[in-house]
Amino acid sequence: MTAALVPAERTVTPLGIDWVGWQNWLGEHIDPAWRPGEWNQDFWLFTGDLNSPRTTAVGCGTPHCRAILSSRGRCHSCTRAQEKSGLTWEEFEAQFVPSARPRGSDPALCEVVRDSVRCGRVSVGVTLCKGHYNKWRRHCREHGRRLPIAEWVDAFSIEPFPQPPECSVGGCPNRRISEKSPICNYHQRRWLEAGHKGTANTPQLRRWAAEQPPLLTAAQFSLVQLPSPLRQELAHGIQQRDELDSTMQPFAMRAIVSAALTTATTSLLLAADTLKKSMRTTDEKSVLRQLTWSVHQGYIAFSGHDLRGEDHFDPRAAGLKGATRSGRRKQFGSVDLTVIPQPWLRQVLKRRAEAEKPTGLAFRRWLRACVIAGHGMNRLPGGGIDSTTLDFAHMQAAFDEIAASVDKDGRLYGAGYRGDLWTAFCQTIDFGRLADLLDAPGSFMRRPSQRIPDEDTNEDELGKAVPEHVIRQLDVQLPSLGTGVTYGAMDPAHVRAMFQTAYVVLRDSGRRPLEVVSLPRNCLERERDEVSLIWNNHKRRRMRRRLPITSSTVAAIEKWQALRDSLPEAPSVSEPYLFPAITSAGGSDHLMSNNFSVGMRTWVDNLETLNSDAMDAEGNVIPFDRSLIYPYAFRHSFAQRHADAGTPIDVLREPHGPRRSKNDHGLLPGLTGTQAQGGQNTQPDGHRPARNRDTLLVDRLRTAVGGRAVRRLHRTDQRQSRRTRMPDPLPVLRLRVLPS
Template identity: 40%
Template sequence: MTIATVGSLPGPQRSAGGFYTRAALEGWRAWLRAALVSDWRPSEWDPERMLFTGDPDNPGTTLFRCLVDRCDTMVTTRSHCSICGDAFRASRLDAEAFNSTHVPTPNRVIGARRPNCLIGGQTCDRESHNQGMCAAHMSRWHQVRKASPDTVFEDWADTQKPYGPMPSCRVVGCAHDASRAENLCLRHRKGWRNYAEQHGLDVGDEVARKAWAATRFPFMTTAQFSLKPLHETVQMELLFVMQQREDRGMVFNPRPVRLAVKRLLDLRSIAASGDAYPRLAEVTECGVRSFLRDARRTIDRAYKDYQGISPTDGTVWDLTELDIPSAFSASGVRIREGTIDFSEIQQPWMRQLAMAWVDRVRPDSRIVRYTFRGLVVASQALYGLPGGGMDPTKLTFADMDVIAEAFRVMPRWDGTDMGPKGKRLYLSSFCDVVDYGRRNGLLNQIPGTFTRHSSHRIPDEVQDEDESGKAIPESVIRQLDQQLHLLGEGIPYGAMAAEDVQAMFQTAYIVLRDTGRRPQEVARLVLDCSEKDGDDYQLIWDNRKSKRLRRRLPINQETVDAINTWKARRARLDLPPNSAGYLFPAITNNTAHHQMASSSISRAMRAWVRSLERIDSETLGPVGTPAPFDRSLIYPYAFRHSYCQRHADAGVPQDVLRDLMDHRSANTTAGYYKVSLKRKREAVKTMRLHVMDRVGLPAPMTSNSSYELRAVAVPFGNCTEPSNVKAGGQSCPIRFQCAGCGHYRPDPSYLPAVEDHIRALKGNREMAVATGAAEFVTRGLGEEIAAFQQVGEKMKEYMRNLPEDERDQVEEAVKVLRKVRAASGGRPLLPLTVVNRTVGGSR
């Protein structure tokens, strides 16, 4: 799929200057007039003055009042205005106290009309300028004070009569009083004089002054914009664009429109603008660039409708024109632009199949995205073959083999390696479209051998045993913690203020780091997600992947404090109503899910990691300084691996760690942490020297390979009995009564397993007694218990007698080998390679 700016559309006859002829332009205007809603936003839009004044109480308008109670300034995020924000930072008060007590400086916004003159209880209809009085009354007061300095202002004010209104400034939309001579307010009068001086015009030229004023903007607030300076056709086009955006569920923000209007002053029509339309690459502000891009696309689509052109004509389709549902909005209405260029598919038969599938099935935008890319990959694979796959009647099983191989090596969008799961998704999507074509009679000419087969399956990649796994090293996490204050900088998130966005993402990071939950589980946390249990706290979360809800996880005080701090801050924010029950709110009220998307956490984290000046790894570079850490390995899900690795390194028992990760199988948990091959070899090298026999006498192994070969599938220690070793531990002559066997070779790493077995045997003996078993049964169990107890006591005594440094080495080796055995399900496994003996795809 490609995302591109739509070019200028072909239209009726144009003049030599590239614009429509008058007749053609009138037809386009008539179409627009019929499409426009006449009573659009009556409380905000003034059609006579072409002036929009946003209402902060309208949920469809991105406009808010300054957080200070006595400030009426409008802002586009839920925050302070710039002046109150400066005062707040200088006040050292908390936000609640500042917002309720601060008195803002009056008359700070040049776009807003100041209150009327205070004379006569503000019945004077003229705008106040200084000390609450209009210019005329202010001049009169200065004359009185000069003549009689002792005059009391209140007594004088009571004797004054209000004046009638002054003329309005002739610049449409300007709210300020004008002078009678020029019909311009003070600021526009200065602007006109500067303009006249620069262009050699007579300041008193009424015709020139009137023409200049017709193209000027009023001095507007953040809540306003004016379309008056634009050409009539552009006015109608922009009004149509704004109404269409509202129909698509987009929230309206006046500020980008106001700035966009300034870039459209020289156009006579957006539909006919061609290369004269503003270059989006030169527009630095994201909101303005987005509005201009959407305006161009909306008008081009409307002009197609005016011409009677179908959205499915041609090979480039606009997804918004096709009403392709969005997978990310609650309404299903697609807001973002997007096009599919079917010419990227080289083969006509595959291109027609793809177009028919999109047109008839109308899948959501996410399915369209990855299915179309799968079709492009398959097309490119066939195009590289003799004949390019152009003739569908000549396709064979070998061609499908080539396509499957292309999916095995396909990269991500950014060129990095893609995992096998993603590759399988793209291959399956392509094959599903082929199956759709066969079911609906669209591929009758293609031979039946051109089909998928089990040999096309993309297997999981074999992991290198010496790799360190996906866990982020603790040293790297410490570096991230030191720079946590930078997380969330520059990340827009709906109408939330920048500092609130940072606080939200920083809290999400702390929860990810400390709890090891999946990113989606963190994003879905409910507002009351922490619960006190005695002196401890637990996190309440939902394991939706395994359909286990209301799970509980012990968390530390730091995590609880971070959650509570964010909750207190969150309580003061005006958030989307649908997000009321979630800790991390959605970006808008129109998202498909009512909480933050996990992709938002990923986006913020990757942007943060890329921006950090330095992240050191645990390895040294060529000059002896730490080598840079691979930043692509830092992503939200990796913190789940880090959580597991951290607890495994601390010696947390396997069953406890499984419960902390909320896995059903310990084998799944073992896949989340790694013991490197190097550490395993060092542990074996240490442990082989401390092997003993069943009576406690030293019996060291001569080599690492001897130790590992004799450890095959023996639960309570090593075994040297040849037939049992050859059978992989499945042919013990005395049924694993190891403590009584001369081939038994335990070592300290098996001590926990021995103790567990003793407890199990004691339970078996009690059961035998309770069921009235024969005396030889209970006697045998008792003797086996005593034998294993002797083995355990001998190993403990052996460890106590070791020198302290050697004992530390043995204990570290014990930890490593226990992890290795736990990762293989509790049994050591032989490194066997499976050889596929099928030939030619047959079984």
């Protein structure tokens, strides 16, 4: 093997591949005796054995039909003909006449016979070989009539030609046209079709013939036309299929060879991506993945280097098990980890997979979790690329992104799946810390509040309300919310006003954070003396819902609306929204829940004091756990407030239509059916305890839910004195919105 075989433009590459060495290695790792009867190393030709279970090629179900299929059945033309004939398959098979010969194969021999010796050349068009035909025509012209062949042979003592040798194209079963020509009729046609002139036996023609495949059946493929080292790479790759327990797929191989020729691919080490794009069927894609995989494995064995780089993960080489019962991996190929924006996260994921060897299915989930979380962190300034700068905001961004992750149709993933993703991400981070792969600060840590509820319908039962006395402390310190938050080009005073308005709406309306940040610009609707908040329930896809709100909330919104109208720096995509986005290019047209939640977290964490209503043994007030304050918690507070006020549960709930879930009775946070069985109305002895405020509420709720039992409220929660402003008696009976 010499360097001349190597494509010139590839001899020096940025990857520093030793092409000559690589080809030598391949040469030593191709077995010329592989699959005798099917593989012909001299011609680089594979001829599938139609009876072999290791080759995916079978004959058409109609006996004598020449069609070859990739799976059992009838060929297209048989199916069509049988349908048209109206015959049963049995009748059809009985009358089936196969085509005379495969296209491109030699027709019958020349008709000239003398002394029982037949001319050995192949007839062209008519029934004579070319030499005899020309002679016969001349004689016919001279005699002025068409001479019958037998008569002509006798009259002119015509000698039959000896049989010429086989066509010089490797594997071609046809005869040469004559002793003088190196090729058969079929290949001569190909030679002329390729734009060559003349059919003389020149060195050029012989060189061309040496690189031609024979006329291929559907069960065959040839690598002879491919450049080196691609030809050797494919030969090595297909031989590896046996080791990997995969069948040979001549159909897919033909597609790969033909795509390699059109894309001028010279090596799978370099151009597998362009080739991959030309693949159409799943079989083609999967065979190419395996070939590429095997070639890369070979290259690693040859050079000790993986050209796919650090950001690739090879599940099979890492020993991951397939999801099948046998544990045999069906998929080949490496996973491109650059879909994760942060290089440190790619490495942690890769090392974890190598260490824990999950199933392919589990690995896909880990990868998905890291991709989604990575994109969440990537929205923050710096993108979370530098692991030493990670902090709470990144963890929150990762959580928010996973909590809001949707499928390709834009539907929220099931809570169970999102929960799995979140767990997978957190465990990956934990692994990174334990394995000393991650030098992130301690503030980059999940918080107890970052939990994805088990069931969508149960979300309101989980998580705790922010107690009203804490809300009062927050209200007092509200003017500092939004301080220090950079928000695109927006003036700091405007940023504060926006965050504070969003807080007021969140606190007073009990809408979900996303519903608040995506409020329409004209979100107030007046009817007589009542004002409603117009909001969109993204979760259940119910748009333009109405919620009566109090005058203080209305005032806060109106104040912001006036300011909003004068904002010069709001991006145009945010035109329809009350709270504008940072830029037009951020992926969201309005303020993102994540930005709001980070702003709130910063604010709460920096408050001077925030006390609980409990005292320690020495009589000191215990500080309130600030991690319990996050946007969603205000929705719980809102629901709690209404429960305390005795708002009937069914007017709090948004009608579900026909989709009533098993948790209907639990739709009000803190109220589930289980604990209320029997309640406290009736003791076993039939004695009715003194009615207090709690039992009255339970009774009222019970009436409201049609006699179903409801749980008493937590004493700690219900003992909170009520907010004076909320909920005013005003809208109670018209409320029919929470929680949906």
